[in-house]
Amino acid sequence: xxLNNSLTMSHEYALKVLHSNAIAIDATAGNGYDTLFLANHxxxxxxxxxxxxxxxxxxxxxxxxxxxxxxxxLDSHERLNQYVTHQVDxxxxxxxxxxxxxHQISTNYKSTIIALKQAMKxxxxxxxxxxxxxxxxxSGFLEKEKILSFLTTISESKFIVMKYNFCNQSxxxxxxxxxEKK
Amino acid sequence: xxLNNSLTMSHEYALKVLHSNAIAIDATAGNGYDTLFLANHxxxxxxxxxxxxxxxxxxxxxxxxxxxxxxxxLDSHERLNQYVTHQVDxxxxxxxxxxxxxHQISTNYKSTIIALKQAMKxxxxxxxxxxxxxxxxxSGFLEKEKILSFLTTISESKFIVMKYNFCNQSxxxxxxxxxEKK
Numbered sequence: 078x079x080l081n082n083s084l085t086m087s088h089e090y091a092l093k094v095l096h097s098n099a100i101a102i103d104a105t106a107g108n109g110y111d112t113l114f115l116a117n118h119x120x121x122x123x124x125x126x127x128x129x130x131x132x133x134x135x136x137x138x139x140x141x142x143x144x145x146x147x148x149x150x151l152d153s154h155e156r157l158n159q160y161v162t163h164q165v166d167x168x169x170x171x172x173x174x175x176x177x178x179x180h181q182i183s184t185n186y187k188s189t190i191i192a193l194k195q196a197m198k199x200x201x202x203x204x205x206x207x208x209x210x211x212x213x214x215x216s217g218f219l220e221k222e223k224i225l226s227f228l229t230t231i232s233e234s235k236f237i238v239m240k241y242n243f244c245n246q247s248x249x250x251x252x253x254x255x256x257e258k259k
Numbered sequence: 260x261x262l263n264n265s266l267t268m269s270h271e272y273a274l275k276v277l278h279s280n281a282i283a284i285d286a287t288a289g290n291g292y293d294t295l296f297l298a299n300h301x302x303x304x305x306x307x308x309x310x311x312x313x314x315x316x317x318x319x320x321x322x323x324x325x326x327x328x329x330x331x332x333l334d335s336h337e338r339l340n341q342y343v344t345h346q347v348d349x350x351x352x353x354x355x356x357x358x359x360x361x362h363q364i365s366t367n368y369k370s371t372i373i374a375l376k377q378a379m380k381x382x383x384x385x386x387x388x389x390x391x392x393x394x395x396x397x398s399g400f401l402e403k404e405k406i407l408s409f410l411t412t413i414s415e416s417k418f419i420v421m422k423y424n425f426c427n428q429s430x431x432x433x434x435x436x437x438x439e440k441k
Contacts, residue, residue, distance in 0.1 A: 079275050079385055080419045080439045093261050203261055228426040237262045238426040244410040244436070245420040254426070257262045 083253035084171075086241060087207045088114055090255055091167050094205050095119045099166040102199075104154040104192055105184060108176055109135030111169050112147055122147045123161050125154045128182060131175050154192035158199070166204050168196040172220060173211040186223035193227070193256070197236065200258040208256075213249040221252065228254055235259055265435040266353075268423060269389045270296055272437055273349050276387050277301045281348040284381075286336040286374055287366060290358055291317030293351050294329055304329045305343050307336045310364060313357050336374035340381070348386045350378040354402060355393040368405035375409070375438070379418065382440040390438075395431035403434065410436055417441055 081089065091114070095101065099119035103112040106126035112135050115122045124147050126132050132151050139147055150160055154170075170192070174183040196206050212221040228238045241253040263271065273296070277283065281301035285294040288308035294317050297304045306329050308314050314333050321329055332342055336352075352374070356365040378388050394403040410420045423435040 078419065078439060078441070079272065079387060080421045080437060090261065205261060225426070231427045233427045233429060236427065237260065239262045239423060240426050241421060241423050243420065244407070244422050245413045245415045245418065247415060255262060257260060259260070 083209050083241065083251040086253050087111075087169065087171075087209050090205060090207055090253075091115065091169065092118060094166050094203065096166075100163070102157065102161060102165055102168040102196065104157065104168055104170045104196065105172065106131050106135045106149070107171060109138035111171055113138055113142055113144060115167065115169065116144045116147050117142075119166065120146065123150060123157075124148065125150045125152060125157065125160075126175075127151070127153050128175055128178065130178060153188055155188040155195075157192050158195040161199060163199070164201040164204075165196075165199045166201060168200070168204075168206045170206070170208040172209060172224070184220065186220045186227075189220065189224060190227050193224075197231070197256065197258070200256075202258055204258045206256040208254045210252045210254060211249075212252065224254070225252075228256070231256065265391050265423065265433040268435050269293075269351065269353075269391050272387060272389055272435075273297065273351065274300060276348050276385065278348075282345070283349040284339065284343060284347055284351070284378065286339065286350055286352045286378065287354065288313050288317045288331070289353060291320035293353055295320055295324055295326060297349065297351065298326045298329050299324075301348070302328065305332060305339075306330065307332045307334060307339065307342075308357075309333070309335050310357055310360065312360060335370055337370040337377075339374050340377040343381060345381070346383040346386075347378075347381045348383060350382070350386075350388045352388070352390040354391060354406070366402065368402045368409075371402065371406060372409050375406075379413070379438065379440070382438075384440055386440045388438040390436045392434045392436060393431075394434065406436070407434075410438070413438065 095118040103124040277300040
């Protein structure tokens with residue numbers, strides 16, 4: 078197909094700004110697939126998750142792929158700016174709960190928005206924040222509404238914000254949103 | 260910038276399905292820029308407009324660029340299926356009024372939706388209909404609402420429909436919508 082799903086598109090966009098000297102953040106390590114992807118295409122990655130299980134799954138995946146340029150951080154992305162203080166090129170958020178984990182533990186719009194604001198301060202020119210937003214899970218509808226509403230308030234003099242969504246699918250496919258620093 | 264505007268993105272997507280044997284339709288010739296772009300990247304183009312001025316401007320632009328693989332049709336795209344009966348790869352709609360022309364003469368949602376339905380029947384597998392939708396002009400808000408509403412009703416078993424729009428811009432930038440035949 079020409080029109081890819083949000084996950085595939087999230088990687089396509091990341092590749093536009095990743096390079097051998099780029100620095101990236103995976104704000105939601107989960108099972109580590111985005112972290113692995115970022116690590117394969119840039120200099121170093123900071124990867125956050127609040128769940129020990131997620132950090133361990135990510136560590137295993139990285140070991141299996143001989144990846145050593147990732148700093149795994151067992152903490153919430155809402156404290157992102159305590160760990161990263163220099164400019165970054167790409168920040169990925171894949172919201173919702175840990176695939177295979179408890180649906181009770183999920184990203185929530187309050188901490189996500191705090192993290193987004195911190196990430197926006199770290200972005201270099203033309204740097205991207207790439208957000209995959211789910212809308213079908215337990216708390217997904219509220220998070221989606223709150224995040225999309227936040228996106229409309231972002232300064233248009235400093236950032237471009239684009240949203241991609243499928244119009245005719247009944248299964249509520251994830252939405253992709255991208256924030257680019259001007 | 261990484262995030263391009265809707266017009267640039269409309270060409271980027273068209274290039275994904277255009278090739279030396281492709282057949283394309285420009286449903287809204289206007290001043291001819293999309294027709295010229297399509298003609299440069301495929302075998303033949305059918306280009307429609309209801310305004311003689313638009314057809315003349317397009318003819319001049321094509322002549323200036325030594326383009327001869329375009330059939331110019333002075334008629335509404337709502338009669339598209341009377342001129343094109345075989346499979347096509349790409350159909351472009353750039354809605355609204357003729358740039359530089361009268362704002363009284365504009366595409367309207369009724370004929371646009373009729374044309375979209377006809378175009379959907381002509382699309383080959385993975386063929387694209389690419390629509391640039393304005394929302395700031397005289398009748399743009401109504402047309403936008405009606406077209407976006409129509410897009411949600413398209414069969415999800417036969418087509419993917421994707422919408423791209425800017426979230427934080429106050430000047431109502433155009434929206435890009437794409438219909439892909441499965």
